Amino acid sequence: MADDSTTTIRATFRTREAADLAVEHLVQQHGISRPDIFIQSATDRNTAGSEPSGGDASHEQGARRDAPLEGEIEVSADIASGRIDAVQRSLGDAGAIRVSSR
Template sequence: MGDDSVSTIRGTFATREAAERAIEHLVQEHGIDRSDVFVAAADAANTAGAAASERETARAENSGLDAALRGRIAVSADVSRSQIARAEQAFREAGAADVETG
């Protein structure tokens, strides 16, 4: 999306599960194209989040695998101006911190 009617919403998440939940809501409930949603480590280090979710903790205990928890996960999405309020709500309901639109 590259026009003036589009804004980028950003938020950070403590767990990968929370970030995935926000993305799922944006795409499935609000019709935002998945190619307009971006996920990255919030800082320079690669990370699976700042904390493990209950599901991730159980998975690690059962498999012996442990993901690197080095920081928060950043999610951003290019959304139409008419979708900003719903996108912000989806981010917050999923547990986002530092939600901003620009």
């Protein structure tokens, strides 16, 4: 009998750029529908990450200050339990600093 149970996987990133890359990995490599992937602050504060990246880092006067860098970003999705290892590797490749599942 096939195991069709699901597990919620969560990964934490320092930059929005890394979180966005993780979403692309989940969609393109693992076939997870984009509406089934959630991105949010890992804390109770609004944040664009804990480090400048992408457009935040390339502003003419240095790092932009209009997007708060006040914490990490969490990406989560429900996945088939049998795919945990592969998804964890993809999230790590995208720059996750922590990955957990439950």
